[in-house]
Amino acid sequence: MHNLSNVQLTGKRRKMTDSVLYFLIYLCAAFSVFLLAAIIIYVFLRGIRNVNWGFLTSVTSARRGTVGIAGNIVNTVMIIFLTMILATPIGVGAAIYLNEYAKPGRLVNLIEFATETLSGIPSIIFGLFGMMFFGQTLGLGYSLLTGSLTLILMVLPQITRNTQEALKTVPDSYRQGAVGLGSGKWHTIRTILLPSAMPGIVTGVILAIGRIVGESAALLFTAGSAKTLPKTLAAFFPKVFQSGGTMTVQLYLFATSEGKFDAAFGIALVLLILVFLINLGTKRLAARFDVMRKK
Amino acid sequence: MKNKVKKNAAEASARYIAAFCAVIAIFAVVSITVYMIIKGTPAFASVGVPELLLGTIWKPTAAKPAYGIFYIILSSVAGTAASVLIGVPVGLLTAVFLTEISNRHLAAVVQPAVELLAAIPSVIYGLLGLMLLNPFMYRLEKIFFASSDTHQFTGGSNMISAVIVLAVMILPTVVSVSASAIRSVPDDLRAASLALGASRIQTIFKVTIPAAKSGIMTGVVLGIGRALGEAMAINMVAGGSVNLPLPFNSVRFLTTQLVSEMGYAEGVHRQVLFSVGLVLYVFIMIVNLVLQKLRKEAKENA
Numbered sequence: 001m002h003n004l005s006n007v008q009l010t011g012k013r014r015k016m017t018d019s020v021l022y023f024l025i026y027l028c029a030a031f032s033v034f035l036l037a038a039i040i041i042y043v044f045l046r047g048i049r050n051v052n053w054g055f056l057t058s059v060t061s062a063r064r065g066t067v068g069i070a071g072n073i074v075n076t077v078m079i080i081f082l083t084m085i086l087a088t089p090i091g092v093g094a095a096i097y098l099n100e101y102a103k104p105g106r107l108v109n110l111i112e113f114a115t116e117t118l119s120g121i122p123s124i125i126f127g128l129f130g131m132m133f134f135g136q137t138l139g140l141g142y143s144l145l146t147g148s149l150t151l152i153l154m155v156l157p158q159i160t161r162n163t164q165e166a167l168k169t170v171p172d173s174y175r176q177g178a179v180g181l182g183s184g185k186w187h188t189i190r191t192i193l194l195p196s197a198m199p200g201i202v203t204g205v206i207l208a209i210g211r212i213v214g215e216s217a218a219l220l221f222t223a224g225s226a227k228t229l230p231k232t233l234a235a236f237f238p239k240v241f242q243s244g245g246t247m248t249v250q251l252y253l254f255a256t257s258e259g260k261f262d263a264a265f266g267i268a269l270v271l272l273i274l275v276f277l278i279n280l281g282t283k284r285l286a287a288r289f290d291v292m293r294k295k
Numbered sequence: 296m297k298n299k300v301k302k303n304a305a306e307a308s309a310r311y312i313a314a315f316c317a318v319i320a321i322f323a324v325v326s327i328t329v330y331m332i333i334k335g336t337p338a339f340a341s342v343g344v345p346e347l348l349l350g351t352i353w354k355p356t357a358a359k360p361a362y363g364i365f366y367i368i369l370s371s372v373a374g375t376a377a378s379v380l381i382g383v384p385v386g387l388l389t390a391v392f393l394t395e396i397s398n399r400h401l402a403a404v405v406q407p408a409v410e411l412l413a414a415i416p417s418v419i420y421g422l423l424g425l426m427l428l429n430p431f432m433y434r435l436e437k438i439f440f441a442s443s444d445t446h447q448f449t450g451g452s453n454m455i456s457a458v459i460v461l462a463v464m465i466l467p468t469v470v471s472v473s474a475s476a477i478r479s480v481p482d483d484l485r486a487a488s489l490a491l492g493a494s495r496i497q498t499i500f501k502v503t504i505p506a507a508k509s510g511i512m513t514g515v516v517l518g519i520g521r522a523l524g525e526a527m528a529i530n531m532v533a534g535g536s537v538n539l540p541l542p543f544n545s546v547r548f549l550t551t552q553l554v555s556e557m558g559y560a561e562g563v564h565r566q567v568l569f570s571v572g573l574v575l576y577v578f579i580m581i582v583n584l585v586l587q588k589l590r591k592e593a594k595e596n597a
Contacts, residue, residue: 026392028384029389029397032389033404036411039423042427091316094319097310102317110321111320111321116587121583123524123526124524124554128553184302187302187305215416216416217417248416251418255531264422271416
């Protein structure tokens with residue numbers, strides 16, 4: 001009898017603990033959703049008043065009394081272009097080597113270790129290194145090029161890893177078939193493996209672009225913060241060697257030293273829309289990729 | 296014939312070009328490490344190791360400058376620890392929700408929300424912290440320290456704000472890594488536990504989570520790395536005086552020290568900032584090594 005009531009008691013207590021934990025689990029899950037909703041709504045409400053055609057197409061100028069981020073948009077696009085045009089072939093090449101050419105051994109372990117390490121280094125360290133090495137040692141100073149070279153190191157692991165994953169999903173029979181038909185290894189890679197792995201590679205590239213769009217710490221001391229807009233088409237080329245702040249860097253300056261919070265929220269809204277679109281894009285791609293695999 | 300020669304050349308060179316691309320990662324890590332050491336060590340000689348690492352006074356531009364970064368190191372460690380203490384439980388429970396509790400429809404809302412939180416640039420978190428958290432903290436500060444003569448008012452830019460922002464920023468990492476660790480626990484374990492009469496909650500906390508321990512630890516360590524390395528967001532909300540890391544103090548972290556002073560520092564001051572970078576780098580490397588060891592263990596267990 002005594003025992004039985006004890007069992008009852010623990011049963012009740014157990015039910016209590018269970019409900020408390022259920023409640024906490026639901027609470028935590030709801031937190032993320034509410035937080036995201038709050039961020040979106042707040043940034044939208046505060047930003048929408050400032051985002052208009054003039055904001056997007058003009059340059060901040062005290063003389064003309066305009067506040068605009070056109071220069072920062074151009075800088076962001078140029079940095080993305082400069083970074084990806086070098087980082088993509090290097091990252092894909094590295095993945096090809098690791099997956100298709102290299103035999104397991106010390107070199108491969110070392111490369112994988114280095115790639116892992118690189119992906120764990122915070123962007124402020126990349127910024128510091130970029131400033132010292134590309135900026136000072138190589139004499140590139142504060143420039144879009146210094147910023148891009150720094151970012152290459154930062155996004156490289158992402159592209160390598162995504163390409164590797166994509167190459168791993170290409171069935172071995174494709175490789176054997178191609179070699180059986182007398183194709184060389186590089187020919188197989190170029191005509192069979194890379195096209196099959198393309199969705200994965202593109203996903204990696206888009207994710208890397210997303211990372212660049214949101215990056216600020218690695219760019220503050222490498223690409224600087226200039227916000228002028230090249231006046232002629234010919235002026236775009238020398239811009240590579242000149243300082244230029246991306247949208248995130250400008251947001252930081254607006255919100256701190258310049259104290260222009262409305263403009264900061266304007267950029268924040270533009271950035272939010274951009275990163276959400278990028279996120280959606282990669283999701284779509286991944287979904288399509290999956291469907292193709294299942295067939 | 297000519298075509299074939301060309302083809303062979305391409306076949307032969309492709310291998311080496313690919314190898315070169317792969318080796319760049321090694322070059323990058325080696326040169327970053329070498330540069331951090333070369334630039335980061337001179338200040339230890341000119342200022343002195345104990346004065347630098349254990350000194351508590353930071354007056355780089357005074358007539359008699361002092362370069363103690365002890366409080367800065369302490370703030371980074373304390374801030375990271377506190378944000379992990381908040382972020383990990385919330386993240387783990389969210390992961391439990393996604394993998395064990397939720398139906399498909401709810402997961403289809405929570406999962407993308409977590410992913411989008413990860414995609415938000417850190418300057419936006421900083422801006423929101425600056426506009427929403429700091430004023431709230433200032434109100435609390437005015438209540439708590441109304442009768443204090445010694446407290447330096449910060450306007451709300453304090454340690455708590457930074458910790459909250461950090462906790463939110465590491466949340467997505469913890470959620471996604473823990474969720475995949477929990478997913479990889481075999482269903483037999485759950486079934487066995489339920490068959491023995493354990494409730495769903497008991498099964499989750501006594502069986503599933505312990506079984507996913509190494510994967511969850513990976514998420515925790517990744518979160519630690521994130522929190523240690525975050526710079527811009529917390530620079531906007533933490534104030535920026537070199538102080539003991541108390542909740543309502545304005546504080547400096549290793550990262551924010553670099554962000555806020557690298558732009559104008561000269562001479563020994565600049566050298567010391569590079570040493571701050573080196574200290575941060577050493578911390579990050581330790582975290583990285585632990586992480587890789589954990590991953591290796593998880594792989595061997597699988």
